[in-house]
Amino acid sequence: xxxxxxxxxxxxxxxxxxxxxxxxxxxxxxxxxxxxxxxxxxxxxxxxxxxxxxxxxxxxxxxxxxxxxxxxxxxxxxxxxxxxxxxxxxxxxxxxxxxxxxxxxxxxxxxxxxxxxxxxxxxxxxxxxxxxxxxxxxxxxxxxxxxxxxxxxxxxxxxxxxxxxxxxxxxxxxxxxxxxxxxxxxxxxxxxxxxxxxxxxxxxxxxxxxxxxxxxxxxxxxxxxxxxxxxxxxxxxxxxxxxxxxxxxxxxxxxxxxxxxxxxxxxxxxxxxxxxxxxxxxxxxxxxxxxxxxxxxxxxxxxxxxxxxxxxxxxxxxxxxxxxxxxxxxxxxxxxxxxxxxxxxxxx
Ligand code: NAD
Ligand code: DAU
Numbered sequence: 001x002x003x004x005x006x007x008x009x010x011x012x013x014x015x016x017x018x019x020x021x022x023x024x025x026x027x028x029x030x031x032x033x034x035x036x037x038x039x040x041x042x043x044x045x046x047x048x049x050x051x052x053x054x055x056x057x058x059x060x061x062x063x064x065x066x067x068x069x070x071x072x073x074x075x076x077x078x079x080x081x082x083x084x085x086x087x088x089x090x091x092x093x094x095x096x097x098x099x100x101x102x103x104x105x106x107x108x109x110x111x112x113x114x115x116x117x118x119x120x121x122x123x124x125x126x127x128x129x130x131x132x133x134x135x136x137x138x139x140x141x142x143x144x145x146x147x148x149x150x151x152x153x154x155x156x157x158x159x160x161x162x163x164x165x166x167x168x169x170x171x172x173x174x175x176x177x178x179x180x181x182x183x184x185x186x187x188x189x190x191x192x193x194x195x196x197x198x199x200x201x202x203x204x205x206x207x208x209x210x211x212x213x214x215x216x217x218x219x220x221x222x223x224x225x226x227x228x229x230x231x232x233x234x235x236x237x238x239x240x241x242x243x244x245x246x247x248x249x250x251x252x253x254x255x256x257x258x259x260x261x262x263x264x265x266x267x268x269x270x271x272x273x274x275x276x277x278x279x280x281x282x283x284x285x286x287x288x289x290x291x292x293x294x295x296x297x298x299x300x301x302x303x304x305x306x307x308x309x310x311x312x313x314x315x316x317x318x319x320x321x322x323x324x325x326x327x328x329x330x331x332x333x334x335x336x337x338x339x340x341x342x343x344x345x346x347x348x
Contacts, residue, residue, distance in 0.1 A: 002028045006077045008062060008110065009084030011035040013192045014130070016045035017230040018081060023049045025234070030054050032075065035084065036061045042340050044331060045191040062106030065113075072113035079126040081237060082110055085161070088195055089134075092157035093289055103160035104167070111171045118177070127179045128237050129168040133222070133249065134158035135183060138292035145183075146298045147245045154290045172243050180240045182233065184248040185297045188317065189226035190324040194336060198223075198318075201260055202325045203332060205267045205278045215287035217257025220294040224250035225317040228310045235308045246306070249297025252314045257282075262315070266322050 003026075010019040010033030022031050035041045037059055049055055060067050062084050085103050086092065092099045111127065118125040136145040137152030153162040165181055172179040192199040201211045232248045240246065254262075264278035271278075302308045312320075325332060334340040 002030070003078040004030045004032065004075065005079045005081060006032050006034055006071075006075070007081045007083065008034045009041070009082070011037055011041035011043050011045060011057075012083065012087070013040070013045075014187055014226055014229060015083040016042075016191050017189070017226050018083065018233050019046060019055070020049050021227075021230045021234055022081075023052050023055045027054055030056070032077070033057045034060050034062070034071070037341075038086075039338075039341065040087065040193050042191070042335065044334065044340060062109055063101050065109045068109045068113045069116070072117045076117070078124070079128065079237070080110060080114060081128045081130065081233065082107065083130045085164075086157070088193075089155045089157045090195070090288060092155055092160070096156035096160075099156050099160040100163075103157075104163045107164035108167050111167060111177070115171060115175055115177060122176050122178050123242075125178060126237065126242075127168065127171075127177055128233070129165065129179065129181045130233065131165050131181055131183045132158065132161050133183050133185045133247065133295050133297050134292065135162040135165055136295075139294040139296055141294070144296040144298035145247060147183075147247055147301055154292055158292075169243075178242040180236060180242070181245045182236050182248050182302075183245065183297075184229050184232070185222035185224050185250060185295055187226040187229050188223050189321055190328075191331075192226070192321075194332065197221075197256065197259075198263065198321065199325065201263055202267065202322055203336065205264065205281055206271070206326070208281065210283035211260060211264075211281045212283055212285040213256060213260055214285060214291060216284065217255065217260065218293075219256050219291055220253050220296070221256070221259075222249045222251070222253050222295055222297050223259070223314060223317075224248065224252065224310060225312045228312060231311075232302065232308050235306050236302070239306050246302045247297045247299045248302060248308075249299045250310050250314070251297075251299070252310070253294075253296050254314070263318060263322070266319055270322055270326060 009015040136149045153159040
């Protein structure tokens with residue numbers, strides 16, 4: 001069946017992988033990518049598919065309710081896959097309100113427009129909300145987050161994502177909307193903005209700059225290759241029952257310091273440096289305020305019900321990621337210098 005799908009945040013890290021996957025795998029669909037092109041949105045992430053006949057880009061802000069209402073009225077979407085968000089925890093500590101506006105108000109604006117224009121036909125119109133494992137808070141040494149874990153967010157980012165998840169469920173319960181939510185662990189891979197741990201460390205090691213590790217580096221994250229997340233979103237979008245939630249994760253927990261040491265070894269090899277030389281760049285710095293100790297995701301439900309499993313071992317994925325960053329120096333240079341934003345100011 002031909003579908004017209006609105007993907008929000010499609011110029012960002014995960015969104016660009018989701019857009020690419022849908023454009024390539026579903027030639028009958030029309031994929032409309034709505035993105036504000038904040039500092040994190042970059043159309044260079046989509047250069048390989050930008051001229052596809054089943055793809056369109058629209059620049060716009062999900063916080064602007066009149067714009068969103070008009071967009072839904074004009075475009076008559078069949079479904080929404082909602083990824084647009086402020087996504088960086090450290091920025092949320094500095095500017096919480098930006099996160100409330102985009103992540104909470106922006107999500108409610110989309111829900112309101114969907115509600116208004118889909119009213120008589122909810123069963124055939126899907127609202128898929130992409131969320132994070134951070135809504136569950138933090139774990140001690142044992143245990144994993146399941147879909148039944150109570151929400152306990154600690155950062156302004158995770159509080160805003162938790163709030164948006166609650167609104168999505170409230171619209172399903174109150175108005176009968178067809179909604180699905182997935183909560184995923186830390187992604188890594190190509191087009192990851194170099195403010196996040198892995199691409200920041202790759203960029204700094206490459207340039208012989210200190211690699212900041214918060215606290216003692218003992219916090220633990222579960223890492224998933226971004227293309228495996230995009231595949232999970234595809235599987236869930238097409239197969240989940242209305243009202244369902246799925247956890248998505250890599251079964252791949254790493255202490256930050258161990259991850260950074262592994263990355264240093266890979267970088268030494270790739271850059272032809274003396275073994276151990278990149279590790280000398282590690283610099284322990286003041287910890288993040290409210291830093292969650294450990295995330296671990298139990299994605300058994302997704303595996304059991306929809307047959308999804310991660311495809312890539314972490315060491316292999318990390319090496320592929322390093323190769324990508326070293327082969328795409330211009331992308332990295334444009335992003336870190338801010339040149340890509342000047343380009344959009346001229347274009348849009
Ligand atoms: P990102 O920061 O790389 O991309 C976010 C995109 O949203 C950017 O293209 C940005 O321009 C756009 N955007 C921001 N504000 C907007 C607004 N007001 N209107 C329209 N567009 C706007 O983020 P990401 O890491 O790709 O994350 C995408 C989604 O996945 C987010 O909802 C995030 O919470 C969720 N998520 C991320 C991870 C992760 O590890 N990165 C893990 C789980 C869930
Ligand atoms: O768990 C999913 C979440 O993963 C997503 O919802 C977020 O959008 C995404 O940004 C990510 O959040 P984290 O805070 O876990 O990612 P980040 O890359 O910022 O940090 C990963 C870990 O590394 C975390 O424990 C903090 C630490 N860190 C981070 C940076 C940027 C450092 O030690 N040094 C750093 O310079």
